[in-house]
Amino acid sequence: MVNVSCKAQNDDQNGQEQQSPLEKFDRRDVLIGLGGLYGARNLYNDDPFAMATPVSAPDLTKCSKADLPAGAKPVNCCPPSATKIIDFKLPPQNSPLRVRPAAHLADKKYIVKYSQAIKLMKALPANDPRNFTQQANVHCAYCDGAYDQVGFPDLEVQVHNSWLFYPFHRYYLYFYEKILGKLIDDPTFAVPFWNWDSPSGMKNASHVS
Numbered sequence: 001m002v003n004v005s006c007k008a009q010n011d012d013q014n015g016q017e018q019q020s021p022l023e024k025f026d027r028r029d030v031l032i033g034l035g036g037l038y039g040a041r042n043l044y045n046d047d048p049f050a051m052a053t054p055v056s057a058p059d060l061t062k063c064s065k066a067d068l069p070a071g072a073k074p075v076n077c078c079p080p081s082a083t084k085i086i087d088f089k090l091p092p093q094n095s096p097l098r099v100r101p102a103a104h105l106a107d108k109k110y111i112v113k114y115s116q117a118i119k120l121m122k123a124l125p126a127n128d129p130r131n132f133t134q135q136a137n138v139h140c141a142y143c144d145g146a147y148d149q150v151g152f153p154d155l156e157v158q159v160h161n162s163w164l165f166y167p168f169h170r171y172y173l174y175f176y177e178k179i180l181g182k183l184i185d186d187p188t189f190a191v192p193f194w195n196w197d198s199p200s201g202m203k204n205a206s207h208v209s
Contacts, residue, residue, distance in 0.1 A: 055164055058147035058157045067145030067156065077140035098190035104201045106192050117180035130179045139172060
């Protein structure tokens with residue numbers, strides 16, 4: 001486990017034990033640089049602020065097999081080549097509001113709805129981009145080194161090890177929720193969140209894990 005402090009400097013005035021580099025984060029660096037606890041776990045000891053370094057766009061013309069741990073089954077999560085780019089459009093201001101339930105407070109009705117949505121997603125044709133496996137492939141391609149950065153052929157795009165962690169997963173969950181809600185005809189559907197600020201939410205909820 002890595003303990004990360006939000007202090008930028010050591011306030012110890014009495015010559016007590018010095019803080020390690022990982023404990024000397026300004027809270028702004030934490031928010032911008034760490035990209036969540038997953039990112040904090042992967043910090044480099046020699047350059048803990050590397051999380052905030054610039055990241056070039058992925059080279060979409062070249063996609064290779066995912067960089068998985070030794071012994072893992074090789075996976076090709078590259079999306080089909082496409083030349084037409086569809087610009088994202090903000091939803092209308094009168095769109096239904098989505099409210100995420102805390103995972104430990106999700107009721108049986110919600111669990112049934114979520115389970116049905118996942119079932120329908122998995123039942124979609126394998127080549128449907130909304131299919132469960134296809135959605136997993138999106139995460140795989142950008143989080144497991146399938147792409148190199150433009151201009152840096154030996155530097156992988158690894159979302160989990162950069163400041164892209166938050167914005168990437170925001171977009172990823174946005175479309176994931178949209179697909180699930182469409183499949184069950186519920187535009188208000190939202191996935192649950194782990195409420196770590198509540199004592200009762202500090203453990204995995206077995207009914208949604």
